[in-house]
Amino acid sequence: MTDQRWHYENFEPTGSAIGFRITGKLDEVQSPFQKIEIFGSTDWGNLMLIDGALMLTAQDNFLYHEMISHPALFTHAAPQRVVIIGGGDCGTLREVLKHPGVQSATQCDIDEQVTRMAEKWFPELCESNGDPRAELLFDDGVAYMANCPAGSVDVVIVDSTDPVGPAEGLFNKSFYDSCFRALKDDGILVQQSESPLMLLKLIREMRTEMGKAGFTAFKTLPFPQPCYPTGWWSVTLARKSGSFEFRDADARAKAFDTKYYTADIHRGALSTPPFVAQALGE
Template identity: 60%
Template sequence: MTATPTGAAETWFSEQHARSGSSFGLRVNARLHAEQTPFQTIEIYDTTDWGKLMVIDGCTMVSTRDNFLYHEMMSHPALFTHARAKRVVIIGGGDCGTLREVLKHEEVEQAVQVEIDERVTRLAEQYFPELCASNHDPRAQLLFIDGIKYMAEQDPESIDLIIVDSTDPVGPAEGLFNAAFYASCFRALRPSGILVQQSESPLVHLDLIKAMRTSMRMAHFQAVRTLLFPQPLYPTGWWSCTMARKNADLSDFRERGAAQRQFDTRYYSVETHKAALALPPFMREALGE
């Protein structure tokens, strides 16, 4: 999980993923920054082909080249499923890419980003300024506090959409993947509210996805759907997010609004939204759908 010289002229960052028995690497020009925060180790690399790369605790988080895949799919499907999300809360998301996508929606009146480690955001502002383009939008509020505590303290039925844009379910993010946290989210969401959370690789973490969906239902969410999308720098290259809704289905979305959106996207579209909802047979069988 470190940059390793492989020849006189080349250095590669490599990440090994023991659970899937796989690894991948990116050729790098240099490591630009490294620090240990109170929560985690953050590194920034300059790669030869993928732009800047942020690594947290040895795991790739975001690159210049491919971040749009994740950020667009963590935000637009849920926002176009909700009739009109005025107040959005993002738990995690310190690189600010999801915040940027959320604030492309004119109906959003407030977007609160709750990130426990301020250094993630400050380094994103320095090395990924394009992701932080909306940080000073008057609708944006950046809080550097514990997201679990924040959600537990929210007024009932005060939020339209909660996006959990977290790291893997270890360390600071571990408490974001259980029924107690989902119960806090359920309480804070308005009747038509939606929760969406990154849910790892469908090839490797199917047991986690199943456990998340069970815990969401235990927290009384009526509908749960898992959406799939490519993510080349994450284990297996295939990723997911799971949506849960209080009192309505998740199969339909505002197709006309999505087709006529007044902003650009690089991956999200009506067609990719529909495709993301289509689970392959092995997942339907495992998840009981």
């Protein structure tokens, strides 16, 4: 809901709403898949909405993009081949390519218009699109993973919207089967997993479906995200086996800048709050 000065988003699953003071609509496009809108705001920079739901703000997107990327990449022993499913705003791709050991990063998003709008209104997120290691595909991510050669990927990052519409197929056993097969034995799957405060049922269901596909180890990492419902978000990591201990020394010695992620933040996120651990059976 938008009036002349504010954009409000009611989020039925959590019985809550969030609002941003806006300066006006900057752009809009109806793609074959969804409506994408860009608003200016007084305090949060540009906002991107998809089908009326806020996807990102210029002010706080780094929290999400860093936490969906760096914990998984520093947990893997030596990630070289990364696949991003979704992620059309390209912020996750930018973070992945900060790791010099990554040899290739494929981003597969079904909607090219998300990337084109990001290039226009969030150019800072797209600054690595021309990296020779980057491959940008505009295709069905479910089909891409189904056709991915077995044992060919080190890290799969599922940077998706909520589990409705075009993203609905990214939260079930069939998709996770494809991820499991494509990942090497030491590979890591990481997916955005909504609010650990109000949507623990969804996180449990995700982890159950991942388990049906063969993943045996899981870790849900929470982090602040003011622009999303409840102000608290998470990513869930899954492995075929092994632990989620990470390369602490490498994280501390990283040669690139981050705004939120540090080795200490990472270690703190591994400490699961008791109510989350109880709900997830940890």
